[in-house]
Amino acid sequence: MTMTHASGTEGSSRSDTPSFAGYRIAGAIVALILALLLVVQIFEIFDGDARTVPEVRWGTPPISEVQTGLSGVRTQELIRERTTLQAPRGEFGPSPENPRTFQVGPEVQLGTEEIDTPSALQTQAWSTPSEDAVAMARGSNHVEGISTLPYVGAEVFERPFARDWRLGMADIATHLGALAILGFAFLLAAFLAIRGRVPISSGKSGRKIKRFGFLERFTHWMTSGSFVMLALTGIVIAYGDTLILPFGSYVLGQTGWLATWGHMMFFPPFALGVLVMFVMWIRDTLPSKLDLKWLKQGGGLFSDEVHPSARRFNAGQKLIFWTVVLGGGVLILSGINLMFPFFWLSINGMGWVMLVHAITAVLMIAVMLGHIYIGSVGMQGSFWAMWTGDVDRNLAAEHHDLWLKEIDAKRGPAE
Ligand code: HEM
Structure with missing residues (x-):
């Protein structure tokens, strides 16, 4: 009715x-x-x-010239370049699926120059993974590839699925x-x-x-x-x-x-x-x-x-x-x-x-x-x-x- x-x-x-x-x-x-x-x-x-950025950004914590052995300005530039590589949406690579050279506009490129002191960026704060991060990033055998980002937590973000x-x-x-x-x-x-x-x-x-x-x-x-x-x-x-x-x-x-x-x-x-x-x-x-x-x-x-x-x-x-x-x-x-x-x-x-x-x-x-x-x-x-x-x-x-x-x-x- x-x-x-x-x-x-x-x-x-x-x-x-x-x-x-x-x-x-x-x-x-x-x-x-x-x-x-x-x-x-x-x-x-x-x-x-609009992007999910890693919690640790360049300059956090402040990295001194003494720690890196590079000039303060160069250190900041290097880290900025690396972390910026994560920034743009929809632009993935290089990765096992996508080996092309990565380029973000004319102003940011993946640098290939050698770092004078390879240990430069290996400060405690950047490189020592927490137990949780290791368990997440490396707990299984399914994570392939190398992360060039200056801190280990980035591996969690940079897995192809995580992108x-x-x-x-x-x-x-x-x-x-x-x-x-x-x-x-x-x-x-x-x-x-x-x-x-x-x-x-x-x-x-x-x-x-x-x-x-x-x-x-x-x-x-x-x-x-x-x-x-x-x-x-x-x-x-x-x-x-x-x-x-x-x-x-x-x-x-x-x-x-x-x-x-x-x-x-x-x-x-x-x-x-x-x-x-x-x-x-x-x-x-x-x-x-x-x-x-x-x-x-x-x-x-x-x-x-x-x-x-x-x-x-x-x-x-x-x-x-x-x-x-x-x-x-x-x-x-x-x-x-x-x-x-x-x-x-x-x-x-x-x-x-x-x-x-x-x-x-x-x-x-x-x-x-x-x-x-x-x-x-x-x-x-x-x-x-x-x-x-x-x-x-x-x-x-x-x-x-x-x-x-x-x-x-x-x-x-x-x-
Ligand atoms: C906060 C403000 C809310 C108000 C003022 C409100 C008001 C009402 C009223 C007046 C009715 C009875 C309608 C009738 O005479 O049949 C009703 C029913 C109901 N409400 Fe709410 N409600 C609120 C929030 C919610 C929320 C957040 C939920 C669930 C998450 C919910 C779930 C329901 C359901 C399942 C019914 C029965 C089905 C229906 O009448 O649509 N209500 N609500």
């Missing part, structure tokens, strides 16, 4: 419908800000400095992720500006119906609270250099430390919440033919008059549920692997898992923004379903007509 006008709505008129002009203006302002941020983000993709990994992380996960999050937030704000808040089109009836019990609400807020914290701490971990470094390296260090631990602390309540939601709501979220009709009508989101039929959860809500269960599941499993590095996986396996974790996370953040929007400012009265558990009967009649009838039939019509 497909309704175009909600049957079963009752009481009251639309006189109690709040003026939505304020929401639309706020939507327009936020859309404008997000559009600007999108432009900045698109510029970031093409400005050429692809850097590209995937820097370009796909980080940049496209930011684009997805900002882009989707922009669409939501623009939707609010153009469409306004989706109203209860028959107006509030003033009579309530219970939609969610205590366990459902408790689980929802535990899962959503921890998801929001995981998203924020994850954003600090992934985008700290861009978002927090401008406030100083001390601030980045402290927030980075907190974010890393916080990210692990919020994992258990999230994982538990996803599991309980799955068990609690799976019965009401299995796909049905009604969902196709709902989707065809855009869920009635684009018109006050259209209210496609739905049972307890409509197709949009089912999509959110499955995003949480499947996306959350991938994040949980990959996250467990990341919490126990190299326990189950090799270094390449870890690389893949990190990429999958990052890409799933940014996509899920974008989708959940849509849910948070529609569950709060986007739709009149919907927030109360998860806050007090009760919604106005007219809201239920417009979005969950078949469910309302079922409940009324079981309990007898409204209290």
Whole structure:
């Protein structure tokens, strides 16, 4: 059955419908800000400095003339040339697969001159690998080739797979992720500006119906609270250099430390919440033919008059549920692997898992923004379903007509 006008709505008129002009203006302002941020983000993709660089750069720690036996300026130049070779994206080589001579523009070339004192760059700080670095870089027999970079950790970055990994992380996960999050937030704000808040089109009836019990609400807020914290701490971990470094390296260090631990602390309540939601709501979220009709009508989101039929959860809500269960599941499993590095996986396996974790996370953040929007400012009265558990009967009649009838039939019509 497909309704175009909600049957079963009752009481009251639309006189109690709040003026939505304020929401639309706020939507327009936020859309404008997000559009600007999108432009900045698109510029970031093409400005050429987006790369994962090794932690140890030339000059860190300062290398003195006494240590190297070369002039200070020449030492800095040499190290700069070597580390710059890692810089450009998409330009790989020389490597076993790609033996061509490497050249980065006219200004930087791979130098072939002999170093007067071969031990020049072999200072303690540059050349002594930590145990962990050795285990990672040389723990297996799968690493081939020679690294000419002046510190051993670079071998981890410079393996052929790691070069692809850097590209995937820097370009796909980080940049496209930011684009997805900002882009989707922009669409939501623009939707609010153009469409306004989706109203209860028959107006509030003033009579309530219970939609969610205590366990459902408790689980929802535990899962959503921890998801929001995981998203924020994850954003600090992934985008700290861009978002927090401008406030100083001390601030980045402290927030980075907190974010890393916080990210692990919020994992258990999230994982538990996803599991309980799955068990609690799976019965009401299995796909049905009604969902196709709902989707065809855009869920009635684009018109006050259209209210496609739905049972307890409509197709949009089912999509959110499955995003949480499947996306959350991938994040949980990959996250467990990341919490126990190299326990189950090799270094390449870890690389893949990190990429999958990052890409799933940014996509899920974008989708959940849509849910948070529609569950709060986007739709009149919907927030109360998860806050007090009760919604106005007219809201239920417009979005969950078949469910309302079922409940009324079981309990007898409204209290
Ligand atoms: C933080 C802001 C959030 C708000 C204001 C919010 C609001 C709501 C509301 C009002 C509902 C009930 C809709 C109905 O009447 O059926 C709901 C349901 C639900 N929420 Fe949230 N939510 C938030 C965050 C989250 C997060 C972060 C997750 C998961 C990671 C989540 C997962 C769910 C699921 C699975 C449902 C049931 C399916 C659905 O109705 O879409 N929520 N939420």
